[in-house]
Amino acid sequence: MTTPAPTRGRALRARSGRPPWILLVPALLGVAFLVLPLLGLLVSTPWATMGARITDPAVLSALWLSLSTATAATAVCLVLGVPLAWLLARADFPGRRLVRALVTVPLVIPPVVGGVALLLVLGRNGLLGRHLDAWFGLTLPFTTAAVVIAQVFVAMPFLVVSVEGALRGVDARFEEAAATLGANRTTVFARVTLPMVLPGVGAGAALCWARALGEFGATITFAGNFPGTTQTMPLAVYMAMQRDPEAAVVLSLVLLIVSLAVLAGLRGRWT
Amino acid sequence: MPESPRHPRAALRWTAPLMAGALALTSCSAADDAGRDGAGTASETGPAGTLTVLAAASLTDVFTELAEEFEADNPGVEVELSFAGSSALATQINSGAPADVFASANTDTMALVVDGAGLDTAWAADHGEDGGVFATNTLRIAVPADNPAGVEDLADLSDDSVATALSAPEVPCGAATAAVTDTADVEIAAVTLEQDVRAVLTKVELGEVDAGLVYATDVAAAGDAVEGIDFPESGSAVNEYPVGVLAGAPEPELAAAWVDLVLSDTGADALTAAGFGTP
Amino acid sequence: MTTNDGRRAPAPRPGADVPALDARLRLARGDFTLDVTLEVAEGEVLALLGPNGAGKSSALRALAGLVPLTDGHVRVGGRDETTTPVERRPVGVVFQDYLLFRHMSALDNVAFGPRCQGLSKAVARARAAELLEGMDLSAQARSRPGRLSGGQAQRVALARALAVRPRLLLLDEPMAALDASTRVDVRARLRHLLEDFDGAAVLVTHDPLDAMVLADRVAVVESGRIVQQGTPAEVARRPRTPYVARLVGLNLFRGTAEGTEVTVDRRDARAPWVVHVHEPHEGEVLVAFPPRAVALYADRPHGSPRNLWRLTVDGVERFGDQVRVHLVGPMPLSADISPAALAELGLVPGAPVWAAVKAAEAECYPG
Numbered sequence: 039m040t041t042p043a044p045t046r047g048r049a050l051r052a053r054s055g056r057p058p059w060i061l062l063v064p065a066l067l068g069v070a071f072l073v074l075p076l077l078g079l080l081v082s083t084p085w086a087t088m089g090a091r092i093t094d095p096a097v098l099s100a101l102w103l104s105l106s107t108a109t110a111a112t113a114v115c116l117v118l119g120v121p122l123a124w125l126l127a128r129a130d131f132p133g134r135r136l137v138r139a140l141v142t143v144p145l146v147i148p149p150v151v152g153g154v155a156l157l158l159v160l161g162r163n164g165l166l167g168r169h170l171d172a173w174f175g176l177t178l179p180f181t182t183a184a185v186v187i188a189q190v191f192v193a194m195p196f197l198v199v200s201v202e203g204a205l206r207g208v209d210a211r212f213e214e215a216a217a218t219l220g221a222n223r224t225t226v227f228a229r230v231t232l233p234m235v236l237p238g239v240g241a242g243a244a245l246c247w248a249r250a251l252g253e254f255g256a257t258i259t260f261a262g263n264f265p266g267t268t269q270t271m272p273l274a275v276y277m278a279m280q281r282d283p284e285a286a287v288v289l290s291l292v293l294l295i296v297s298l299a300v301l302a303g304l305r306g307r308w309t
Numbered sequence: 310m311p312e313s314p315r316h317p318r319a320a321l322r323w324t325a326p327l328m329a330g331a332l333a334l335t336s337c338s339a340a341d342d343a344g345r346d347g348a349g350t351a352s353e354t355g356p357a358g359t360l361t362v363l364a365a366a367s368l369t370d371v372f373t374e375l376a377e378e379f380e381a382d383n384p385g386v387e388v389e390l391s392f393a394g395s396s397a398l399a400t401q402i403n404s405g406a407p408a409d410v411f412a413s414a415n416t417d418t419m420a421l422v423v424d425g426a427g428l429d430t431a432w433a434a435d436h437g438e439d440g441g442v443f444a445t446n447t448l449r450i451a452v453p454a455d456n457p458a459g460v461e462d463l464a465d466l467s468d469d470s471v472a473t474a475l476s477a478p479e480v481p482c483g484a485a486t487a488a489v490t491d492t493a494d495v496e497i498a499a500v501t502l503e504q505d506v507r508a509v510l511t512k513v514e515l516g517e518v519d520a521g522l523v524y525a526t527d528v529a530a531a532g533d534a535v536e537g538i539d540f541p542e543s544g545s546a547v548n549e550y551p552v553g554v555l556a557g558a559p560e561p562e563l564a565a566a567w568v569d570l571v572l573s574d575t576g577a578d579a580l581t582a583a584g585f586g587t588p
Numbered sequence: 589m590t591t592n593d594g595r596r597a598p599a600p601r602p603g604a605d606v607p608a609l610d611a612r613l614r615l616a617r618g619d620f621t622l623d624v625t626l627e628v629a630e631g632e633v634l635a636l637l638g639p640n641g642a643g644k645s646s647a648l649r650a651l652a653g654l655v656p657l658t659d660g661h662v663r664v665g666g667r668d669e670t671t672t673p674v675e676r677r678p679v680g681v682v683f684q685d686y687l688l689f690r691h692m693s694a695l696d697n698v699a700f701g702p703r704c705q706g707l708s709k710a711v712a713r714a715r716a717a718e719l720l721e722g723m724d725l726s727a728q729a730r731s732r733p734g735r736l737s738g739g740q741a742q743r744v745a746l747a748r749a750l751a752v753r754p755r756l757l758l759l760d761e762p763m764a765a766l767d768a769s770t771r772v773d774v775r776a777r778l779r780h781l782l783e784d785f786d787g788a789a790v791l792v793t794h795d796p797l798d799a800m801v802l803a804d805r806v807a808v809v810e811s812g813r814i815v816q817q818g819t820p821a822e823v824a825r826r827p828r829t830p831y832v833a834r835l836v837g838l839n840l841f842r843g844t845a846e847g848t849e850v851t852v853d854r855r856d857a858r859a860p861w862v863v864h865v866h867e868p869h870e871g872e873v874l875v876a877f878p879p880r881a882v883a884l885y886a887d888r889p890h891g892s893p894r895n896l897w898r899l900t901v902d903g904v905e906r907f908g909d910q911v912r913v914h915l916v917g918p919m920p921l922s923a924d925i926s927p928a929a930l931a932e933l934g935l936v937p938g939a940p941v942w943a944a945v946k947a948a949e950a951e952c953y954p955g
Binding site: 154157158161162163179180258259261262263264265268269273276277278280281 | 472474477479480499500501502503504508511512515516517518
Binding site: 211216217 | 652653654674675676677679680681683687689690691692700701704705748749751752
């Protein structure tokens with residue numbers, strides 16, 4: 039990191055002063071709290087067998103399934119969640135507060151309960167699922183699609199809340215300016231509002247993707263656990279934990295490194 | 310090796326006895342006090358005292374029922390029941406938790422205790438060095454009440470059109486499953502390998518799968534929602550439940566009496582009703 | 589959009605005696621009511637001048653269709669646009685702070701409107717490029733708004749508003765976002781660009797200088813009403829309210845004329861206060877004269893200025909290279925004198941002073 043004008047940078051820093059300890063101490067404690075478990079994971083990692091384990095086809099298959107389903111889930115969340123966020127931020131309709139509260143329900147309920155709820159609705163005998171089965175011969179549970187659905191369910195609130203916040207921060211006068219230039223509401227949204235909230239959408243999508251990647255409870259309940267089809271990395275970690283805790287540590291670490299790499303890579307682009 | 314089979318449907322039913330157990334552990338309830346007063350100064354006369362039984366979670370219903378019987382037969386005696394996973398209980402016992410009786414869901418875990426804290430030598434001399442097996446649990450095929458796929462035996466589960474849930478090979482029930490399928494030389498095309506036997510049963514109860522392999526006790530606990538189908542190969546993975554009086558038991562006589570009750574016809578009836586087999 | 593018989597009314601050609609803008613705007617919001625009537629000819633620039641909260645921005649938003657009218661009408665080129673949605677009004681708006689889209693280049697900002705009107709990307713960009721070129725902004729066409737100077741941003745905003753070929757151009761405080769050092773140049777340039785626009789233009793400002801320089805006609809808005817309308821020169825010379833007088837820097841009095849004697853309206857009728865004017869008038873009049881027309885004397889001056897009053901100094905402040913002296917007495921008055929004169933007279937607050945105004949300097953007009 040080279041600054042073109044280091045002297046000036048230093049001068050600025052001097053003026054802003056040191057962060058007050060009342061903020062610094064809790065902040066450092068917070069970092070420690072988040073980083074120490076990670077450190078524990080690193081310390082107990084059997085590095086010697088690491089190479090062999092991560093090239094295990096079963097691990098690679100679970101990793102690929104995790105990355106692809108989390109990405110698909112994020113795409114679905116974007117398609118459904120951004121318009122929903124717009125509705126919550128911009129449209130005035132009765133029951134908006136209620137809808138906003140409902141959006142956060144998946145954050146509150148335990149994912150396993152979410153999985154059961156999904157089974158009750160989309161399962162073979164579920165409210166909608168039984169019709170899907172009868173009319174289209176379509177059964178969702180135990181399919182990769184079910185993994186994506188479970189992830190969408192738990193991850194969508196992260197996107198909606200982020201994007202709604204970003205939309206609320208947008209100066210509505212820009213939208214008015216676009217309207218005076220002849221833009222209808224769709225054009226205003228697509229060409230003015232959306233580009234303005236893109237950083238918020240990006241942050242929401244990153245959170246959403248990370249949550250989808252780590253999703254366990256709803257997935258194992260709704261989609262089951264079968265290598266290659268529905269066994270994502272978190273499920274593989276859990277299963278490994280039953281018999282071979284060392285393997286579980288390695289798998290966790292792989293998941294962690296890959297997700298950090300992806301998120302760090304994306305972050306760089308947005309800022 | 311086999312895990313303690315848990316009762317999927319019994320989650321709610323556990324709550325009440327567990328709560329009662331917790332209460333009994335911390336303090337005596339009013340009813341208990343009344344009972345003790347009625348029997349005079351219980352701790353000083355006759356067969357009175359508190360019997361502490363640690364038992365596998367799958368025994369919750371049976372042991373709770375037997376405890377009531379035991380207390381009725383022995384006025385002034387109070388049975389404290391503590392249910393948890395067998396290995397968790399074994400760890401507690403080996404770390405010195407005071408208890409009288411240990412009932413395990415498998416012989417391996419009992420072996421840990423025999424090698425660790427040990428069994429009461431006098432009792433073991435009469436009943437066996439490794440404890441006495443009082444119940445068995447075997448796999449059954451669980452199908453939804455209307456048996457939509459018309460499953461009749463284990464071989465039917467190899468049909469791809471029959472959606473089957475199994476326990477993951479990593480967990481004990483999955484190991485038992487592997488044993489019976491090996492014996493039967495059947496390859497089951499599972500749609501999911503669940504993280505425990507309870508999850509398998511849930512999938513069957515909800516009708517999401519046509520069949521699942523679970524323990525006989527799970528079928529019994531699930532009630533009408535699930536139908537159980539026996540198959541001969543289940544004999545190749547019999548899960549045995551041993552019980553023993555622990556070394557240093559505060560109430561060795563009561564403990565021996567409790568084991569006798571469990572091994573008696575009364576005990577056998579209760580176990581059979583819950584889906585267990587008896588030796 | 590349509591006439592009574594359902595046909596789409598043809599836009600009258602410039603020169604027809606239909607005003608380019610004919611609007612009556614009535615907006616009621618809580619206690620505040622805006623009620624103004626505006627008429628603007630082709631090629632004319634009307635400035636709405638008034639204090640903050642007078643309702644001038646509301647008027648502009650109503651013309652653009654951004655707020656619905658409680659009552660009234662908006663006709664542009666003879667066509668009724670009262671209920672036309674914003675995006676279909678023949679209106680271009682230059683917003684305060686310009687509101688250029690930060691994620692687009694200057695060129696794409698200008699091409700945005702034509703694109704929305706259905707032109708192809710190439711045609712829209714060509715039109716935008718042409719407009720930018722006309723405003724000496726070709727070099728900035730690819731720049732993001734963040735890289736433009738205030739004056740450049742203003743011209744891009746103007747180009748963007750003009751790109752939709754509006755019949756009515758609205759400018760909301762176009763100079764407010766600029767710093768003082770660039771204002772003179774930018775104002776002159778904007779004036780020049782506005783001259784080229786052949787539709788009606790309405791400009792909102794709280795700065796009398798902007799109004800005077802940029803507009804052909806000024807309408808002063810106070811508390812939701814137009815209190816005075818006229819050419820900048822008229823308004824500057826003959827203010828009708830204390831607010832306007834203060835804006836244009838004149839002493840203003842309301843009174844009753846009998847010949848060349850104007851008796852100023854006062855609460856205390858027992859001590860009449862008279863201003864002598866040059867031209868004879870009768871009845872209700874306003875009298876205005878600039879502070880520089882007021883001469884101050886420590887002692888009663890010789891000769892006989894027609895208007896001579898004994899007043900007291902209330903305060904002194906710098907005003908350009910002059911000093912403005914605030915006087916109180918029967919009527920408050922401002923006088924501009926040179927710093928040298930100030931020193932000579934030894935004026936301090938509370939000091940008595942003689943103030944004289946020549947009758948010829950006092951502008952008198954019907955009130």
